Amino acid sequence: MPDFSRIIGKSPAILDIFNLIERVCRNREVSVLIGGETGTGKEVVAKTIHENSSVGNELFVEVNCAAIPEHLLESELFGCEKGAYTGADRRRRGLFELADGGTLLLDEIGYMSLALQTKLLKAIEEKTFRRLGGENEVTVRARIIASTNVNLEEAMQRQDFREDLYYRLNEIQITLPPLRERGDDVILLAESFIDEFGRVYSLGHRTLSETSKDLLRQYHWPGNVRELRNAIKRAMILHDAETLQPDAIPVSIRQTNSLATRKWNSEQLVINFTDEGVTFEEVEKQLIEHTLKSTEWNKNKAARMLNISRPRLLRKVEKYGLEPN
Ligand SMILES: Nc1ncnc2c1ncn2[C@@H]1O[C@H](COP(=O)(O)OP(=O)(O)O)[C@@H](O)[C@H]1O
Numbered sequence: 001m002p003d004f005s006r007i008i009g010k011s012p013a014i015l016d017i018f019n020l021i022e023r024v025c026r027n028r029e030v031s032v033l034i035g036g037e038t039g040t041g042k043e044v045v046a047k048t049i050h051e052n053s054s055v056g057n058e059l060f061v062e063v064n065c066a067a068i069p070e071h072l073l074e075s076e077l078f079g080c081e082k083g084a085y086t087g088a089d090r091r092r093r094g095l096f097e098l099a100d101g102g103t104l105l106l107d108e109i110g111y112m113s114l115a116l117q118t119k120l121l122k123a124i125e126e127k128t129f130r131r132l133g134g135e136n137e138v139t140v141r142a143r144i145i146a147s148t149n150v151n152l153e154e155a156m157q158r159q160d161f162r163e164d165l166y167y168r169l170n171e172i173q174i175t176l177p178p179l180r181e182r183g184d185d186v187i188l189l190a191e192s193f194i195d196e197f198g199r200v201y202s203l204g205h206r207t208l209s210e211t212s213k214d215l216l217r218q219y220h221w222p223g224n225v226r227e228l229r230n231a232i233k234r235a236m237i238l239h240d241a242e243t244l245q246p247d248a249i250p251v252s253i254r255q256t257n258s259l260a261t262r263k264w265n266s267e268q269l270v271i272n273f274t275d276e277g278v279t280f281e282e283v284e285k286q287l288i289e290h291t292l293k294s295t296e297w298n299k300n301k302a303a304r305m306l307n308i309s310r311p312r313l314l315r316k317v318e319k320y321g322l323e324p325n
Pocket residue numbers: 006007008009036037038039040041042043044045189225226229
């Protein structure tokens with residue numbers, strides 16, 4: 001069984017990912033393409049694959065294709081001989097060679113130029129290449145993992161990505177689900193970041209209040225796990241209370257959240273039927289809560305919409321323990 005300790009989560013979506021990783025680790029030859037929005041853990045997954053398929057201490061080498069200018073990326077990847085270009089004052093090995101026997105992660109592969117894609121494909125297929133300005137063939141056996149947050153199928157259609165390279169890299173595709181589709185993993189992750197920063201900054205133990213948990217569950221997390229990690233870090237540094245209340249959660253998260261809730265609420269009320277059925281009281285409670293939310297807790301307005309008196313509404317609010325969150 002591979003060691004998945006870097007990857008926190010037990011939602012069905014993540015368990016599917018564990019399954020794929022396990023299969024990938026059993027076969028070192030297969031190349032892997034990792035997709036997913038920014039911050040979903042593509043690098044974490046690549047490292048997990050590397051660590052679980054290594055036998056010794058082979059290197060994990062990572063190159064961000066979006067961050068390095070094209071002419072430099074070529075010599076970074078393939079190395080160069082002395083005098084290959086102005087400024088190449090000595091022979092340098094490229095990242096491909098460094099990763100020999102280990103793993104080369106080509107991060108943000110969608111940003112690689114077509115010319116370099118051609119050279120890369122050749123190097124992967126033949127397991128050999130020449131350094132810039134070099135005559136000799138260099139042989140390497142590195143596992144290639146590519147990651148992307150752009151849709152490569154679309155890039156192929158725009159002729160921005162080579163089809164043959166795509167199929168070569170994509171022997172197995174692992175697409176990481178956005179954090180908003182991982183259910184309560186968001187809480188598990190938040191709690192693990194709380195522990196981590198508590199240790200790193202010697203802040204002691206902290207817990208999330210129930211309302212804070214609800215906020216985290218409802219937010220849509222465009223920056224995914226990275227955004228959550230930063231939000232927790234910030235909350236831990238700026239707030240001393242043992243329990244992290246919503247006021248410790250960044251305003252942007254709270255605001256988008258209330259907007260989303262308001263929109264949802266004014267559109268529909270969903271009652272989930274269970275095997276035991278649903279009681280009148282449960283429906284009444286949900287209807288009142290729904291109406292209060294959609295009127296932003298204007299009780300006069302809510303009472304009018306429900307066609308009941310204000311005191312009656314207040315008694316129900318009391319009875320069901322409803323309060324704005
Ligand atoms: N499932 C996870 N469990 C624990 N930490 C995670 C998980 N997914 C992502 N992270 C953390 O979130 C941050 C972003 O992850 P990263 O792999 O760099 O994302 P990506 O490469 O998809 O943008 C990192 O700090 C990483 O350690």
